Amino acid sequence: MDPRGVAQPGGGPRLVAYLMRAEQMDDFNSQFLGFGTTTDAAPATDERIQDMQEFYDDGRFYLGPSQLVPLAIPLANHVQSMVLGADLRSTLAGVDADWARLAFRA
Known part of the structure; x- marks a missing residue:
């Protein structure tokens, strides 16, 4: 749903659809040391976090209090x-x- 009087009606859902594309999410995650949240997400490629991938995939992590x-x-x-x-x-x-x-x- 867009706010009333928005310059481009329907722009919000289009933006979300664009940002949720696999290639966008995978690119963002690779640039900012992130892990994908979808079942078909690309695995981490940065050596600083590669060893954590299996823990993330298995749900063996804790976000903290x-x-x-x-x-x-x-x-x-x-x-x-x-x-x-x-x-x-x-x-x-x-x-x-x-x-x-x-x-x-x-």
């Missing part, structure tokens, strides 16, 4: 504040408040 926090909670902002010297107690209270707000909406 930061990826488990919903995007509605600005965890990176809170962490940055703490690293830069913000008051720990008030920053963690803010994190708690974010979780409470999210839980209340659910």
Whole structure:
């Protein structure tokens, strides 16, 4: 769906279709040390990440705790504040408040 009054109606879906073409995804992944997310994606060719391919293919990887926090909670902002010297107690209270707000909406 395009926003009203957009200059090129239908452009959004065409752009997504273009970006999701195998050759586009494979080219992007090869340039930026990425792994393909489709079953027919090209394998990694850069020697820096080639050894990780089998773990990725088998789903034997972990994204880390930061990826488990919903995007509605600005965890990176809170962490940055703490690293830069913000008051720990008030920053963690803010994190708690974010979780409470999210839980209340659910």
